Amino acid sequence: SVIQRNADCLAQIDVLSALAAVAESNRYSCPQVEEGNEIVITDGRHPVVEKTEIEGGFVPNDTYLNASDHRLLIITGPNMAGKSTYLRQIALIVLMAQMGSFVPAKEARLGVVDKIFTRIGAADYLSKGQSTFMVEMREVSDILRHATPKSLIILDEVGRGTSTYDGLSIAWAVAEYLHDAPHLKGAHTLFATHYHELTDLAKLKEGVKNLNVAVKEVGDKIVFLRRIVPGSTNRSYGIHVAQLAGVPEEVLLRAKEILHNLEKGEFDVTGVPKFARGRKKTKVPPFQPRLFQDEEELIIEELKHLDIMQLTPLQALEQLYRWQKKLVRI
Ligand SMILES: Nc1ncnc2c1ncn2[C@@H]1O[C@H](COP(=O)(O)OP(=O)(O)OP(=O)(O)O)[C@@H](O)[C@H]1O
Ligand SMILES: [Mg+2]
Structure with a gap:
């Protein structure tokens, strides 16, 4: 048992010195873990993404959460802007601080959370009879049932696994519940979404605040600034990202045409949605x-x-x- 105890001591020293070495070589700072319920991060970074090759370097961002008027943050912004990265960096900073590590931020002051819940990604377990959306909903259900007023909840695009209206309705109801349910009051939630309608929650609920990731339009191109700023946005620049990914020009042009029609919300009198028409060689369907x-x-x-x-x-x-x-x- 002496050997066992020595091994335990060595293991602890090993872990702590490894954390110290990582902190030292990556400019981490000592977080202030306290009694309250605020999460205040200055110049936070994602510990893994910041180590990758990024043009212009990793852009640090601030975070502020409390248990009253900043308890549910809705994050909108274009694809590729950095929403998921931001959510994960907050979860990681909180986790690292609570396990006794320094954190990738200039400064961090945080109250203790009891659980960190995440709903991220699009996995399925087909062999267990669970489709992508089923997995998503099971995780959401788990969160809604087990979160507490001291929990940190990260939701990345909840609702996107189904049709737009179903998805939006679920996303809205989930956000509302997290904000309103008396047994969850005070829980910190970060919710990244492409449903811009969700940003209206901020007008209705005192604890909801909108954030978005800034981009700059230069001609018909966009530049990702990676900076989290207050307020909402209503554009996703999805087609632009599709272009960056190398989707064929013909498909992109067609997608732009359809987007243009959709944004005008037009429908043909014959029941054919106008969005499916081409702008030039439009073939109007025969009288029906x-x-x-x-x-x-x-x-x-x-x-x-x-x-x-x-x-x-x-x-x-x-x-x-x-x-x-x-x-x-x-
Ligand atoms: N703060 C940052 N500084 C520099 N680069 C970043 C930052 N955040 C994200 N990136 C880069 O942008 C890429 C895309 O980020 P992320 O996946 O977070 O975008 P997203 O907004 O979630 O996009 P989507 O809406 O498509 O899910 C990352 O892989 C990373 O390379
Ligand atoms: Mg994302």
Whole structure:
């Protein structure tokens, strides 16, 4: 048992000297771990990404979280801007500080968290009968059930594994729950997302703040500044990133065309979404009487089944208006 005890001592010395060596060679600083519930990081860095070859070097960023008006941060910004990196660097700094290491930041002052939850990436476990989205939802469920007011929660693009509306609805409801549920009040959440609608939460909830990753537009190119700034953004520059990745020009042009139409929110009267049209050699689909007939039949069916006695005069008027609008559009 003396040997065992000596081995334990040596193991500890080994770990601590390794942490010290890493701290020394990477300019880490001593974090201040305290009783409160703030997380204040100045010039934080990602310990692994900062070691990779990056043009212009790694850009450090600040973080501020507390248990009241800065407890849920929504992070938007273009693809490739650095959202995931930022989320992970915060989780790593907190983890390193609590395990007794120095941290990759100029300064860090943090209250102790009891658990760090993460929902990151897009893995599946097909052999265990779990699809990508199933895995995502199981992890979210786990977080919502087990987080506490002292937890740190990292959500990277929750909801993206399903259709846009389902995904957005889930993302919104999850964020709202994390903010509102009494048994979670005070938990720190960072939520990176491409659903720009989520940034509206900041207008409705006192604890929500928006952050985005700054980019600069130079002509039709964008420059990634990697700097986290307050506020929201509503562009993803996804097509630009697709171009950087080498997606064929023809596909990119077509995607731009579709984006243009989508942003105008147009739909063809014949039911064909205008976004799928080309701008030049547009081929308008032939007249489709069947479609209109169906619509009229639908209105007649609705009328047949309408329970008039249950309607207020106003509701009846609204219904009439809806039908007329549909018929006029036809
Ligand atoms: N602070 C930073 N300084 C310098 N380079 C960075 C920084 N953050 C991220 N990068 C670089 O940008 C790349 C993309 O970052 P990241 O994956 O975090 O982007 P993202 O915003 O999450 O993109 P997506 O929306 O596509 O998930 C990283 O691999 C890294 O090389
Ligand atoms: Mg990401």
